[in-house]
Amino acid sequence: MSISDNIQRIKKEIPQSVALVAVSKTKSNNEIMEAYHAGQRVFGENKIQEMTQKSSELPKDIEWHMIGHVQRNKVKYMAPYVALIQGVDSIKLLKEINKQAKKEQRIISCLLQMHIAEEDTKFGFDEDELKALLKSGVIQELENIQIKGLMGMATFTENTIQIRKEFKTLKAMFEVIKKDLPDITEVSMGMSGDYSIAIEEGSTMVRIGSSIFGARNKT
Numbered sequence: 326m327s328i329s330d331n332i333q334r335i336k337k338e339i340p341q342s343v344a345l346v347a348v349s350k351t352k353s354n355n356e357i358m359e360a361y362h363a364g365q366r367v368f369g370e371n372k373i374q375e376m377t378q379k380s381s382e383l384p385k386d387i388e389w390h391m392i393g394h395v396q397r398n399k400v401k402y403m404a405p406y407v408a409l410i411q412g413v414d415s416i417k418l419l420k421e422i423n424k425q426a427k428k429e430q431r432i433i434s435c436l437l438q439m440h441i442a443e444e445d446t447k448f449g450f451d452e453d454e455l456k457a458l459l460k461s462g463v464i465q466e467l468e469n470i471q472i473k474g475l476m477g478m479a480t481f482t483e484n485t486i487q488i489r490k491e492f493k494t495l496k497a498m499f500e501v502i503k504k505d506l507p508d509i510t511e512v513s514m515g516m517s518g519d520y521s522i523a524i525e526e527g528s529t530m531v532r533i534g535s536s537i538f539g540a541r542n543k544t
């Protein structure tokens with residue numbers, strides 16, 4: 326199957342209301358352009374340097390999403406153009422994004438990354454930290470960021486019952502914080518291996534890499 330066949334197939338599978346982020350990390354400009362010519366405009370990367378290089382070389386109507394862990398000292402490189410920072414996992418990072426957004430006279434959209442998996446290698450807030458963040462009033466104070474919703478990654482396992490349970494947890498947290506942040510709309514969950522379950526559990530945004538582009542080269 327070609328990249329464009331894969332995109333057409335996945336687009337048919339997912340409801341129109343669910344956004345497809347094509348995860349293009351480690352993939353070449355040519356591969357991204359193949360997806361682009363199939364109509365794809367939203368791409369996800371996990372390294373700021375790689376994303377910045379691609380954004381400078383590729384069409385300007387591409388929306389770039391940062392889906393990986395973000396180091397604060399690198400926020401400035403993506404602040405001019407990034408469309409959505411999905412992996413916001415600390416208050417310090419939120420403040421830095423706000424500072425850099427202000428310099429660029431932009432409002433940068435962000436998702437708060439939640440730790441829903443069993444593995445402790447996956448970054449993110451837990452439920453108590455999220456509640457503390459909401460209570461602190463920081464989100465309301467930071468005028469150059471807009472929180473659009475939550476993002477999470479399920480445990481890497483064959484156990485679909487567990488995956489489903491983790492997605493349910495994320496969706497439930499979304500409903501809880503929507504009471505304080507009524508403008509949030511996005512629950513970013515679901516990757517190549519688990520996006521069907523994620524959509525059943527209320528995902529509004531899936532991040533799909535290998536099912537579109539094939540297996541990644543190790544970096």
Ligand SMILES: *Cc1c(COP(=O)(O)O)cnc(C)c1O
Nearest residue numbers: 348392516517518532533534535
């Ligand atoms: C790599 C990555 C994806 C895509 O993974 P696939 O299994 O290739 O679809 C999605 N989300 C995040 C945060 C990633 O790092």
